Amino acid sequence: MRSNGGWARCAVLGAGLAWGGIAAAAAPPAESTTPALALPAQLQDFDAYVEGVRKQFDVPGIAVAIVKDGRIVLERGFGVRELEKDSRGRPQPVDAHTLFAIASNTKAFTSASLSILADEGKLSLDDRVIDHLPWFRMSDPYVTREMRVRDLLAHRSGLGLGAGDLLYWPGTDYSTQEVARRLSDVPLTGGFRSQYAYDNILYGVAQLVIEQVSGQSYEEFLRARILRPLGMNETRFNSDALKPGDNVATGYAKADFRDLQPAPRMSWGNVSGAGGLYSSVHDMSRWMSMQLAGGMYRDAKGVESSLFSEKRQQEMWSVVTPMPIAKPAVPELEPVSPNFLGYGEGWQLSDYRGQKLVWHTGGWPGMVSRLTLVPSKKLGVIVLTSAELSGAFNAVTMRVLDAYLEAPRTDWNAAYAAALAKSRDKADEDWQKHQKVRAANSLPSLPLADYARTYRDPWYGDVVIEQRGDKLVMRFSHTRQLVGELSHWQHDTFIVRWDERWLNADAFVTFALDADGAIREARMEAISPLTDFSFDFQDLRLAPQKAKSESGS
8 A cells, every 4th residue: 555645555664672572571461450551741642633633634533552561551532433424413433442444454464373373383384385275376387386375475476566456456256266366367577585566465365375274264263263362352354244333434535636535345355364354443452462472362261372472473573575765755754764674474574763663554445554563662553544644644653652762752743744745746746747748639549439349358357348429438347346437538548537536546548559450458557646556557458359240159
């Protein structure tokens, strides 16, 4: 996910970690009765600060939890679950038990699941994927043969950024296994294990490994081995598991990057291991406490147990794939620029003010979140939000980190607002460049009817263009949200504007002709740099299929 302006599945934002200290940390109780720790001085105005963040970034609801030294310091909601009023004429408030989509923060649960199985000797993270899934194929035979279970977690497969995400995003009718099998046709654009490029699809493959090895569905495994032991009774497996009367937030997107409107609740049922869970800050406090206690927890009867071993946690929290460090978008964000940045097994790793951070973000239509651990300080903070701008969860997170690290007071709200304004300005400049070079008076090479046909991409499947009167309409056959009207831009390039305006993913569609004037292929690319990278239109190779009349059938 994008760190500004779009969804935040992989926003990038860490000094050595005293592993012995983690191993010695007391396991958090199932339900603490210890009086809450006092908030540090910088957080005495925390309520007002979060309200300022909500206003700055136009976020209907935010929930925050802080854990410190095995105790819950704060669990609180801000704003409302949805802007629409209930039957009593008022919106319902967000509280510590309100459910949000945690999206890619689910990845750490998938990693933990594999660690549990590794501790039991049922697999090794060094196993070849094909040892457990003999049918598994990447587009390169060498990568297929050498892909290890650990590689599924570390974003170093050779797939491009978000490659293949359209197989599930924003929602398709493919099954988890169908998505995984279609990886054989997704091209690799980088070297195997040579560079970082965030993906989601391989976490769906990791989910299948868990199911194969455990003999349970991924949902059953999570509930039996993680959620129930930790008492995470509020957490739901995908949005389709939400029940009537659930205390759940509605996500909001800015349609056309301007107008706030509700985004529909969606399910990643075909890549649940990448981002399927809904949870509350109350439940996520238990998850963070267990992590900060080195995998230890106490069950409902007060019995101390271990979810996974210290060795496995060390490996999950060690850099597998180095990540490039980008220059801060604005000078105000210079203090958060890390000295090191990398990805472990389901976690991002970096540093801030001499402390190692273990963290991740999550992005979903209408919701983004961030979970951050400072292991050396036994500190954790989770921020769940019901809008799509990462500036909000970053501004809240950094205020909490500064308070506990005794850093100078910084107006992170203003800093991330400045970064957002700059990203929007750059997007406007990009659009103006397109307009400046447009040959507005040009005409398509062919009659509109000639563009109307079925096109097929090797990994996605069929994309249909239909003529309806004097208009062309594009429809992705396996993605019901991707339907939109084509309008001529210039020459043989059109713009598809999706009916669902909250997608913010309008795209150029360019047709290439052969020497005889027939369509050879169509290519696509998102128009705005603010569009979420999971709309990987640029990877599609849409070849026209013969009509029945042309094939003689």
